[in-house]
Amino acid sequence: MSVLVYVEQVDGKFKKSVFEAVSYAKAIADKTGTSLTAVSIGNVADSELQELGKYGAAKVLNVASAELKNFVNQAYAAVIAEAAQKESAEVIVLSNSFTGKGLAPRVAVKLKAGLVDGAVELPQLDGGKFLVKKGAFSGKAFAVAELISANKVIALNPNAFGVKESPVTATIEAFSPAVQPTDLAAIVKEIVRATDKVSLPDAELVVSAGRGLKGPENWGMIEELAGLLGAATACSKPVSDADWRPHSEHVGQTGIAISPNLYIAIGISGAIQHLAGVSSSKVIVVINKDPEAPFFKVADYGIVGDAFEVVPKLIEALKAHQA
C-alpha cells in the first residue's frame, strides 16, 4: 500500500497548491506508515520534479508523452488509475482545482473509490474508519465523510492544509501508461491564460468589490490595491450579473467558493449567498458606508466609510508600508 499524489503542472511549473497537496499526501503516508509517490503528466523539467522531494515525494512517476501535453479528463484519469495500480496506492490525493474537480471523479470511478472533494483537514483514522472533513452547504457547514471503499480519492481545497517541508531526494522514473485513442476524444484547441493575474481559487489574498463601487469604471483602485498586495480580484453576484466584471470573478454560493488568508470586501453588503462562499476566509476585512451591512457581523476588521475615500488611503498606506 502507498499514497499517490497527482501533481498538476501549468506550463511546466508546479503551483503552491500542488506543494500543498504533496505535503498533505505525505502527512497521510506518515500517518498510515506508507510511502508517497507523485505522478506528473506533461512536459516538466527534472529540476522542477525534484522540487517535489522537498515536500516528501520520494518517487516521481513522470509521464512526458506528447499526446498527453494538454489536459484531457479521460486520458489523465486513465494514467492516474494505472499509476495507482502500479504503486498499489489505496489513497490518491489531488488538488481541488478546476482541473482536479473534473479529474478526481473519473479517477474514483476507474478505481471504484469513494471521493471526498473539497477536503479541509487531514483524514482521521478512527477505529479502522477513514474519515475526511469537507466543506458543505456552500460554506455554511462541514460534512465528515467516511470512505468505505478500499481505494480512496481526496481532492484537497486550496489553502486548507498549508505547505510543509519534509525533504527527501526524489527519484524520477519515466512512466509510459497505456492510453487508448478513445481516451483522447476531447481535443484542446486553445488555451488562453492571463499570466499577470493572480488565480482566484487558490489566491492567498483576495480584494473584492460590489455595487458600492457604482460602476465598472471605478475598478482601477480595486486593481491597484490588489496589485500592491499581490492579491486576486473578485466581485459580488450583482456586479457580474451587470457585466461590470467577468463571471469568473464572482465569489459566493453560486460563484466560486474561496478560502484565502485575507478577504477584503469593499462596497459589498454581505447577502447570505455571498457570505456562504467566502466565510471560510481566515481574516475578513469589510469596508462599507452602511454600518448596518450584515457583512460586519462576520468581519474581523471593519471600516464604516465611503470606498472612494477609504481605498485611496489604503493604497497610500500600503505604498508607504512597502517602501
Next chain:
Amino acid sequence: MKILVCISNVPDTTTKITFTNDNTQFNTAGVTFIVNPYDEIALSRAIELCAGGKGTVTVINVGESATEPTIRKALAIGADDAVRIDAAPRDAYFTAFQIAEYAKEGNFDMILTGRESIDYNGAQVAAMVGGFLDIPSISIIKKLDYDGTTATLEREIEGGKEVVTVTGKFVASCAEGVAVPTIPTMRGIMSARSKPLVVVAAQPIEEVIKVVQFETPPARGTVKLIPAEEAASLISLLHTEAKVI
C-alpha cells in the same frame, strides 16, 4: 438531438442550515427546495439548443417522490419530459451510476449538469457519469456551442480559459456564462402538469462513501472597527496583528 439534463433538488439559497439526530442529518423542516441553480443554467442552455424543433430535453433526477415539485419546475422552465430514479441520492457515486444506467438506453447526444450542487458542493456527478459511460466529460464549462455533431466548449482553468472540441457523445457540467436561467412562464407552469414524468427503479451499486456527521463552523469573533479617517492603520494591523500581509 436528444439532451439529458441532470437536476438536483437542493435547499433554497437563503436557507439557514441546521442538523438533527445528533448532527447526522440535514434538518429539512421548513426548508423550501429548488432546482439547483447551476442545473438551471444547464437546463436553460439545453432548451436554447433544442429551440425551434431541433431536439428534445429530458430532465433526470435521482430522488424520492418528494422531489417531484422540483422536477415539475424544470418541466415548467421548458424541458419536454422527465425521469425520476426512485431512490434517496445517497452520494454522487450512487447518483452518477443511476444516471449513467438510464442514459445507456436513451441514446442521448449530450448530458448536461450544473457545475456542482449547492448542498454537498460535490462537483462530481458529471465526470462520474462520463466515467461510468466511458465518454468524454468536460467540467466547469462557461460556454457551449453545438453544430449537430461537434460541440465547442470553453472550460474555466486557473487564470484563464481553454477551448475544447468533442465529436460524439459527451457530458459537461455548466457554470455561469453558459446561459441565463430561464424563468417559467404561466403557460410553461400550466403545461408542466401534463408533461410525462416517468419513475424508474434504482439499480444496486456498492456503497463507497457515507456522511457520518455534520458540523457548523465556529462563530467568528466580533469585528474590530477602525474609524474611516484612520483607515491607513488597517495596513499595519493586517501586518502586525493578523499577520496576513
